[in-house]
Amino acid sequence: MQLKSLRIFREVARTGSFVAAAELLHTVQSNVTAHIKKLEEELDAKLIERHGAVRLTSAGQALIQYSESILSAHDEALSLFRKNASPRGRLRIGAMETTTALRLPPILAKFHKAHPEVDIELHTGPTADLIKGMMAGQHDCIFVAGKVNHPRLHQFRAFDEQLVLVSGRHMDKMPAPQELQTATFLAFRQGCSYRQRIELLLATHGVHATRIFDFGTLDAMLGCVAAGMGYAILPSMTVEAHRHRFEVHSYPLPEEIGQVTTYYAVPEMDTWTPAMTAFADVLRRATDAQVFT
Structure with a gap:
């Protein structure tokens, strides 16, 4: 069915007249x-009674x-991509x-204030899962x-980000390899890049096996x-922000392990929605990220 045909059918139904519908369109x-x-012919059903006043049949009513x-969904989709229109969707x-x-909270707050008609869906997960979700079409950006x-x-x-080793007790120096050998580490589930830093830290101290518990x-x-x-x-930065709630202590990791950059990943620009x-x-203004500039 063509959209044009549906628009004409709608006007005939509204006006009750072929002539009036033709004039309006x-x-x-x-x-x-x-x-x-x-x-x-396409539906193999009679849609309009033509004897006397024009009226819809049961098939026409359906x-x-x-x-x-x-037609409403079509018009809404067009308005979503119309230039100079406010982002929505x-x-x-x-x-x-x-x-x-x-x-993200201050950035999301700024975005919501500037574009209140956009519905934000925020999903969390380890880096590996986020990339898989992006490739599966579950995320617009990660x-x-x-x-x-x-x-x-x-x-x-x-x-x-500067990564730190976090403990429940004060640390003046990095724990000795013997202590790391028997220590338990807590991390986000498999696929988390910080979990990989645990393994890298242990390897630099000659420790090749330890217990790592998954946390959600x-x-x-x-x-x-x-x-x-x-x-x-x-x-x-995360640890400092939560120190008032949790009595934890931290010690900086060596630069080659502790320096991590968070990247904003998106598909090709010609696939972007206005949102x-x-x-x-908003992200570029808030972080100086060079996002397609």
Whole structure:
């Protein structure tokens, strides 16, 4: 069915007249008749009673409901991409738990204030899961730790993080290899880049096996670290922001392990919605990220 045919059918139903519908749509009556006939042939159903006053048949009554929905969705989609129109629709953002907890809230608040008609969906997960979700079409944009080598993703530096070793007791220096050998580490599930830093830290101290427990939330991890359950590796800024809630201590990691950049990853620019373009602009202003500038 052509959209034009549905628009003509809708006007005939509204006006109750082929002539009136033709005048409203700036066409001739024969064109209106031809489109109605075409619809009836495609659906193999009589849509309009033509004897006496024009009225919809039962089939016509059923089609008019779908016509309204189809034409409304079509018009809404056009308005979504119309130049100079206010961004609307939804924006699906994927981010790491630590980024979501501290870095994104002020940026999301600015974006929502500037573009209140956009519905924001925020999903958290480890870097590996976020990339898989992006490739599966589940996210419009993602924030990941470290640059990812993928031909379909464009990535831009958003935040620089200094990672620290976190413990429930004070540390004047890095724990000895013997202590690390028997220590328990708490981390987000497999695919988390900070978990990989744990393995790298242990390897630099000659430790090749230790216990790493999976945690789903930042609060749970910090709470268990404060209780003395084990160590964690997290961004320094995140730890400082939660120190008033959890009695934890930290020690900076060596630069080659502790320096991590969070990247903003997006698909090709010609696939962006207006909401994605607006968010990239807010992000650029907030972080000086060179997002398609």
